[in-house]
Amino acid sequence: MRDDNRLEEQFLSQEAEKQISNQLDEVEQIEIDVKTDLLKIFQGQADGVSVAGQGLVIKEDIRVQEIKLQTDSIAINPFSALFGQIELNEAVNAIARIVLTEVDMNRTLASDFVSSQMQNFDLDVDGEIVSFEPQKIQIFLPGEGKIECRGRVLLKEMENTRPLAYTAVFRPRTHSQPAMLESFNCTEGDGISIEVVTALMQKAKELMNIPSFKWEEMAFKIKDIKVEKGSLILLVETQVKQIPSSITELSL
Incomplete structure (x- = not known):
């Protein structure tokens, strides 16, 4: 009986791999394992899905070196599942380990997609609005748990x-x-006032203490961050209500 189940799991897993691979610009390796059987498929259930991928590229410039993701039990559309497409009927919880390299992070930051998403932000400095318009940003990962920006x-x-150019290490x-700020230096321009620095640090504190981030039908909560020389490792909890349509749109 287990061998029969395994054939169904292999079919769903292979079809899911094809669907995801077709939505990516590049993929070095991807393995998807769907835990279910034929009866559970018709009932719209699966015990869980695990994903392991390397070298995943979306929209040419957004690349993830490595991702490992495991979901808990999920409720799926049984008809789409029979064709290897997993559509969620209920929100599913998952935990992911994501590895980003310094090279890939800077490639992403320089992409047209990220540039279009970067927004000005305003600070209230003693009743006066001070606005920052991002122009360029680079990330360096020298090791010892530090990030240089x-x-x-x-x-x-x-x-x-x-114009104002800066270097920050945190x-x-x-x-x-x-979070700890080790240094902040202005490398171009006349510098900034203590009042602006204070307001900027308060804004940074608020952003770093946001409990979760949302993107379409997905919510992310960063549980842990490990910085190594040349790479950043994230442990992330997610709740997925549906596979984001933007994944498909980005790959077109």
């Missing part, structure tokens, strides 16, 4: 606009320690 923004304050928040 080099960027350039247009700073708008008191009806004046001027340690991200982990399960055992809070």
